[in-house]
Amino acid sequence: MTNRFQIYVLLVAFALLLILPFIGSRYSVELATQILIFGLLATSLNILVGYLGAASFGHAAFFAIGGYACAYFLTTLGWPLVVSMIGAVLLTALASLVIGFFCVRLNEIYFSMLTLAFSMLVWAVALKWKPVTGGDDGFVGVAVPEYLSNYFTFFLFTLGVVTISMIVLMIIGNSTMGRVFIAIRENQTRASFLGVNVRRMRLIAFVIAGTFAGIAGTLLALYVRGMYPETAFWSQSGHILIMVLLGGMHAFIGPFLGASALTLLEVTIGQYTEYWQVFVGVILVIVVLAAPEGIFGLVRSVTKRLGGQKDDDA
Amino acid sequence: MTMLEVENATKIFGGFTAVNKVNLTVAEGETHAIIGPNGAGKTTLFNVVSGLISPETGSVTFRGKKLNKMMPHDIVNVGMARSFQRVNIFPRKTVFENVQVALLVHARLHFNPFRQAAKLFRREGMELLALVNLEDEADRRAGDLAYGRQKQLELAVALAANPKLLLLDEPTAGMSISETKASIALINDIVEKRNLTLLFTEHDMNVVFEIADRISVLHHGEIIATGIPDEVRNNEEVKRIYLGKE
Numbered sequence: 001m002t003n004r005f006q007i008y009v010l011l012v013a014f015a016l017l018l019i020l021p022f023i024g025s026r027y028s029v030e031l032a033t034q035i036l037i038f039g040l041l042a043t044s045l046n047i048l049v050g051y052l053g054a055a056s057f058g059h060a061a062f063f064a065i066g067g068y069a070c071a072y073f074l075t076t077l078g079w080p081l082v083v084s085m086i087g088a089v090l091l092t093a094l095a096s097l098v099i100g101f102f103c104v105r106l107n108e109i110y111f112s113m114l115t116l117a118f119s120m121l122v123w124a125v126a127l128k129w130k131p132v133t134g135g136d137d138g139f140v141g142v143a144v145p146e147y148l149s150n151y152f153t154f155f156l157f158t159l160g161v162v163t164i165s166m167i168v169l170m171i172i173g174n175s176t177m178g179r180v181f182i183a184i185r186e187n188q189t190r191a192s193f194l195g196v197n198v199r200r201m202r203l204i205a206f207v208i209a210g211t212f213a214g215i216a217g218t219l220l221a222l223y224v225r226g227m228y229p230e231t232a233f234w235s236q237s238g239h240i241l242i243m244v245l246l247g248g249m250h251a252f253i254g255p256f257l258g259a260s261a262l263t264l265l266e267v268t269i270g271q272y273t274e275y276w277q278v279f280v281g282v283i284l285v286i287v288v289l290a291a292p293e294g295i296f297g298l299v300r301s302v303t304k305r306l307g308g309q310k311d312d313d314a
Numbered sequence: 315m316t317m318l319e320v321e322n323a324t325k326i327f328g329g330f331t332a333v334n335k336v337n338l339t340v341a342e343g344e345t346h347a348i349i350g351p352n353g354a355g356k357t358t359l360f361n362v363v364s365g366l367i368s369p370e371t372g373s374v375t376f377r378g379k380k381l382n383k384m385m386p387h388d389i390v391n392v393g394m395a396r397s398f399q400r401v402n403i404f405p406r407k408t409v410f411e412n413v414q415v416a417l418l419v420h421a422r423l424h425f426n427p428f429r430q431a432a433k434l435f436r437r438e439g440m441e442l443l444a445l446v447n448l449e450d451e452a453d454r455r456a457g458d459l460a461y462g463r464q465k466q467l468e469l470a471v472a473l474a475a476n477p478k479l480l481l482l483d484e485p486t487a488g489m490s491i492s493e494t495k496a497s498i499a500l501i502n503d504i505v506e507k508r509n510l511t512l513l514f515t516e517h518d519m520n521v522v523f524e525i526a527d528r529i530s531v532l533h534h535g536e537i538i539a540t541g542i543p544d545e546v547r548n549n550e551e552v553k554r555i556y557l558g559k560e
Binding site for chain 2 (some may be wrong): 176182183194196198201
């Protein structure tokens with residue numbers, strides 16, 4: 001899934017984002033912060049959907065676990081920021097190992113349904129475990145450290161964390177391990193007859209995806225300064241899945257593009273009508289029918305026609 | 315030395331006995347063919363040997379090691395590789411990528427999330443493709459190759475695991491007469507070059523008598539004769555039920 005084109009796009013995006021807080025409004029910087037968080041979240045899900053070929057309907061669970069854990073460590077236990085974040089990410093990795101242990105035994109729709117069931121379990125815990133999560137009212141008032149408490153520094157902090165995470169995810173995607181994930185997506189039987197323990201590889205992918213969703217979750221908790229049970233709700237998982245499909249699951253940067261596009265669409269259309277979801281829905285239907293490889297596929301075919309370059313991705 | 319030994323293997327699918335008390339021995343370096351009419355249980359026997367399905371009774375021993383309850387990936391890792399009757403490759407990847415991923419799994423690199431894959435195994439991959447005469451097709455999508463060439467690619471993918479024993483399920487199924495001839499010559503050549511033990515199923519009798527050292531005849535899930543080609547050809551029971559019209 002590697003190609004130069006995608007790296008250029010990422011570099012340009014990074015440069016633009018780096019200067020944004022110096023020239024943009026507070027509103028645009030906060031919007032960009034949100035896009036970065038959801039871009040990382042969607043990219044983490046794509047390890048499962050795009051590379052491994054396993055559609056998780058419960059990815060929001062790990063987003064929520066990371067967020068709640070970070071909020072709890074930082075606020076209730078009063079741990080320092082870095083310790084809280086690392087602790088939250090480790091906890092999310094552990095949770096995805098346990099949940100993944102069961103889920104990767106199943107394939108296709110059964111896998112999807114089990115991930116959905118586990119995420120609803122996480123949602124129920126967030127709703128009912130009041131002393132820790134705040135229950136229905138949510139975990140309010142996350143103790144964000146002073147130096148991250150203005151939108152400007154928090155954006156730069158988020159940009160740093162997301163950039164590093166994206167680089168690591170890209171390295172994993174292009175690695176020998178990533179190639180074997182793709183081989184499993186393409187043909188599970190052949191993969192196992194190459195000598196691959198398919199179930200174990202699926203579990204590894206599941207833990208990687210969950211862990212990076214956990215990182216996105218810690219950023220969310222700091223950004224919103226709170227955590228709410230809806231973060232783990234199944235509709236949130238669907239939302240991430242839509243980002244992946246919208247942007248294009250067979251390219252590394254596709255899901256990030258999808259997250260950006262969906263977030264911007266929601267915000268822009270939301271300014272004009274309260275029925276914005278209808279319009280977003282229509283746009284999604286058009287994209288899925290007209291561009292099954294998503295926004296990235298569309299961009300790629302246009303640039304290919306213009307530049308006549310050789311395509312070496314997917 | 316015995317390479318593969320199947321003892322008393324039985325596999326039943328919902329009351330239908332696909333493989334019935336089969337005993338089979340393949341010596342190291344031997345080219346052993348399993349023949350039998352459609353539905354005789356050839357593929358089921360292959361699936362039992364390669365760990366895709368587990369038998370109700372009996373055991374499979376490979377180089378002195380019992381393979382009971384082993385998964386396909388374990389069996390590949392002890393030195394057995396197989397092809398399928400219907401081509402089983404990665405059709406949407408390029409021809410080169412098909413052998414590349416096989417090579418990197420053989421090198422146990424699939425647990426490495428940091429080693430960048432793009433430039434790995436160029437030389438080894440091209441060598442494997444050259445072995446099956448596919449070096450000129452390296453950058454084509456595997457699924458776009460002609461059927462016979464896809465089978466050759468699958469052979470290269472199987473060879474990437476550097477097996478001791480190669481299992482080929484109907485390696486010439488769906489091929490024309492000339493393709494079959496070329497393909498069999500190629501397989502025979504590779505087996506000799508790489509000093510492989512070969513167990514294969516085949517429906518084309520000429521092919522079998524040409525390259526097999528020994529032949530087993532499977533009928534209704536049972537082995538009714540085993541021996542060198544001439545013995546099998548002259549076996550009265552085999553003549554009656556299988557070679558009847560010749």
